[in-house]
Amino acid sequence: MPLTSAPACVESPSLPQAHPLIHWTTPGGVPASARWRSERGAPAPQRVVLADDTITADAAYRLACAGTALLWQGDFHNARQLLQAMARRCDTTPARKHRKAARPADAHSAAPAGADAFHKHRQAQSQRARILGMLLLRFEPDHTLALRRAPDVQLACTHAWGAAALNGGDSVASMRELLGLTSAQEWRRVGVEVPALGSGPNNRVFPHYGVFSPVRGEYIDLVAQAPLPVAPSGQASAASLPVFDIGTGTGVLSAVLARRGVGPVTATDLDPRALACAHANLSQLGVRDCVTLLQTDLFPPGQALLVVCNPPWLPARASSPVEHAVYDEGSRMLQGYLNGLATHLAPGGEGWLILSDLAEHLGLRSRAELLAWIEHAGLTVLGRLDVRPRHSKASNARDPLHSARSAEVTSLWRLGVTRG
Incomplete structure (x- = not known):
């Protein structure tokens, strides 16, 4: 077999670091x-x-x-x-x-x-x-x-x-x-069917490379079913008060919220790939005019009656760029969302935190720790909707993390500002 040795890799100083x-x-x-x-x-x-x-x-x-x-x-x-x-x-x-x-x-x-x-x-x-x-x-x-x-x-x-x-x-x-x-x-060619977007051919989201695919539909169902916050008496209705979607990814949650008739929606993400993906999906779903896309870290300027965030669920270090949708080192995004939420909630508004408890079953984060972060951020829990995951790993007994996955629950935490 022709196996020819090569000298060690040498990086040219004139080339970008990413491509030696x-x-x-x-x-x-x-x-x-x-x-x-x-x-x-x-x-x-x-x-x-x-x-x-x-x-x-x-x-x-x-x-x-x-x-x-x-x-x-x-x-x-x-x-x-x-x-x-x-x-x-x-x-x-x-x-x-x-x-x-x-x-x-x-x-x-x-x-x-x-x-x-x-x-x-x-x-x-x-x-x-x-x-x-x-x-x-x-x-x-x-x-x-x-x-x-x-x-x-x-x-x-x-x-x-x-x-x-x-x-x-x-x-x-x-x-x-x-x-x-x-x-x-x-x-990207076939897309992912999202029942929460309705029936018919126009209920698919098309993930781009490097953007988290919404194959775990249970968290989308929670956003589609959760009761919307009610605007305080004398103010505009929920349908005319701003909504923020923090870390939009494919734009699927913005699309679900737009289909529910709330908005206008401002969707944020730091990743240009995610924003391009969200733009394409929102356009093909016919709700692009209802959503403003903004490249920023976490919150856009201003306040909203509803602020939704689905951060990465596991507090661990990502070993590649495409893992940043799964791993949130030091719970940076989770804590950033919680700590900034009170400032960006309009009076009577709610923050929806979509989070799996898999990290708790793996011993990476405790429920007490999460509740302490919520309290420290000046927030209170208004309610919680829970759902069991439907993905194949939850029932795969050969998975090394099976015992944790089989006990996993995904929740939508309804958070409000603590009244002083």
Whole structure:
């Protein structure tokens, strides 16, 4: 099998930090290079070898574990099969080690959920991602692949990376990342049905790459069903007082609220991808004129009768940019929302906090801690609506976090300003 060693990756000072050069040597001994792409922020591999259809899964797995990346030269479908074989080795090797280390009495018992189990799970997932991220593909300047039986990935790559080629040069990314791009492109093409938006063909949201997909519809149902705040006597009705949607993402909650007849709605997000996604979704749903999109951190200026926020549910550090919709390090967004809510609520207004209690079952945050934050922010709990999750992981007994997921409840907390 042609495996050609490469020198260590050297970053050119004239290139952007996000796209360092990686280097390898062709079978003829000619040095070659391309720019490194990683949407999850993985560092450029320090050692690259060429590999093709002749390499075995065991050999590829050993090289990847040792930190050597494989730049694929063979058939695209064979590369996918190789990645699947490497994934099986990632998934079975830790299990074998665990069975050898386990005592007979507890060899078949399920690991209890908790902070330790959560951190070990994330560590294992990070190691798995590192190993599987070592199978690389080279992309032409127009984001196409020059491999046998390669699919058309140009649109998926362009949506994620942008239309402009990197100064006309080739780029390299992992096969695993490409599969993420093409999967996201399929979500964008097909969309996610949102029953809370009504029946018929115009009830789908189309997530863009890097924007959290609203596949867990239970939290959307809560927003669609919760009783709207009543404007104080003598003031305008709820239908004519402002609504804020903090961290809008795909714009799905803004769309639901607009369909309920409240507004005008101001939807905020820091991520330009999210704002572009929300703009497209609100337009195709026919409610774009009801919603103002604003790039800002948390709150827009002014006050609203209703301020809705669905922050990331787990207080942990995101290991990639696309994980920021799931992990909220130090509960920054959650506490920022709570601490600023009283200032941005109009008299008689409510703040709706949509939050899962999975962090509580994992030992990452206690209910007492959450209630203390609410009280410290000058807020009071007016009510709460609860729903059980319907996603597949909640019933998957093989999931390392199954005991926590099976007990999870998603809640809409109705918060008001504490009266002095």
